[in-house]
Amino acid sequence: MGIADDMRANGMRMTVQRRLVLDVLRRARHHTTAEDISRSIRASHPQIDPSTVYRNLEALERLGYVTHTHLDDRVTRWRRSDSPQHGHLVCRKCGSEEDIPMQILEPLAKRLRGEHGFRADLAHSAVVGLCRECAS
Amino acid sequence: MGIADDMRANGMRMTVQRRLVLDVLRRARHHTTAEDISRSIRASHPQIDPSTVYRNLEALERLGYVTHTHLDDRVTRWRRSDSPQHGHLVCRKCGSEEDIPMQILEPLAKRLRGEHGFRADLAHSAVVGLCRECAS
DNA sequence: AAGGTTATCGCAACTGTTCGCAATAGTCGG
DNA sequence: CCGACTATTGCGAACAGTTGCGATAACCTT
Incomplete structure (x- = not known):
């Protein structure tokens, strides 16, 4: 059962706009912002409104196809849920980000x-x- | 040396607006949003613009008098730095927040x-x- | 293949936050 | 205390992101 069928089974519809959002996320290697996705789609489909992208990211998240992460301050980052889970270290000073294996975070999760x-x-x-460079 | 002198020593000025921001934060028991602070100040000083509050929170943070935390998704929360440090658990579903002692987070900090x-x-x-109630 | 139902869309208005700029007012030296 | 210097302010406009709404089109049934 594909994504489209799964969505229909949940009373949702597979629209051009949704397919495009999923496509962009599939091509994106890392976490992407809604704005990036919107810009990328508008390059070929200028009539598609940013609000549609925002709404679709939420809809796709409700079904578990994408998830979001808050890397640094106020920007929401999106990715497809089928990419491997990992934690994130973000440097407050230089803005660099590093991925870390989930197992490092496990003991805390267990304790909580x-x-x-x-x-x-x-x-x-x-x-x-503060990352190694900025801390020294 | 009070805050005012410290600020002057850093080439900054102690203005009415800044004093008001610090006052509101002193009275606030918990983390407050910039909007709350602005609204609270405008109740008695309607001419003070929200943008001034936003700018002052940043300025005061640069000197270390206030810090901000990102509790749940997009809202920035502020507090005076002299209030005791603690971690935060935020429930994605019901929005409840719980403070936890820093020592629980220490092992992770040490490992990172x-x-x-x-x-x-x-x-x-x-x-x-997910909090205890929402998880079950 | 056609029609009815309604989830979804594009648009425009709105919210919370940031920015550029000219006017204001803390601060400091004399 | 006064005048000069300039950090800070209030304003208006810009910004990203969200929401309400009438129009559209995906889906289901026949």
């Missing part, structure tokens, strides 16, 4: 679950701080 | 420092996930 009953999604937000 | 040379500021961003 045990002591607070909280199921942390540690891939969802980044850890802010 | 050792293995990646990264000095994490774990009070700066929240951990997103």
Whole structure:
């Protein structure tokens, strides 16, 4: 069962606009912003409105096809959910970002679950701080 | 040496507007948004523009008097730096937030420092996930 | 293949935040 | 205390992102 069928099974429709959003995300290697996606789509389909892209990212997230992460301050970054999970270190000073394996974050997740009953999604937000270069 | 003198020593000026921002933050028990601060100030000083509040929060942060945290998705929250540090758990579903002692986050900070040379500021961003109630 | 239902769209208006600029007002030296 | 210097302000416009709404088109049924 493809994405389209899955969406229909959930009362949603597979539209040109949605297909385009998924296409852009498939081609994108890293986390992308909604604005990037919108710009990329508008290059070939100028009539497609940014608001449609924003709404579709949310819709696709509800079905679990994409997820978002808050890397640094206020920008939301999107990626397809089938790419491997990982954590993020973002340098407050130089803005560089580094991916880290989820296993480093596991002990914290386990502890939060045990002591607070909280199921942390540690891939969802980044850890802010100073990278090796900027700290020295 | 008070805040005012410290600011002057850094080539900045202590203005009515800045004093008001600090006052609001002193009275606020928890993390506050720039909009809240602005609204609160405008109640008694309607001529003070929101942009001034935004600029002053940044200026005061540069000197280390206030810090900001990104609790849930897109809102920036501010507090005075002299209030005690703590981590944050934010529920993605019900929006509730819980403060946790920094020591829970310490092991992760230590590991990121050792293995990646990264000095994490774990009070700066929240951990997103599902709270006990929403997870069950 | 055609028609009805309604999820989705494009648009325009709106929110919260940032920016450029001329006017204002803290600060400092005399 | 006064005048000069310039950081800071208020304003208006710009900005990214969101929302309401009437029009459109994807889907289902026949």
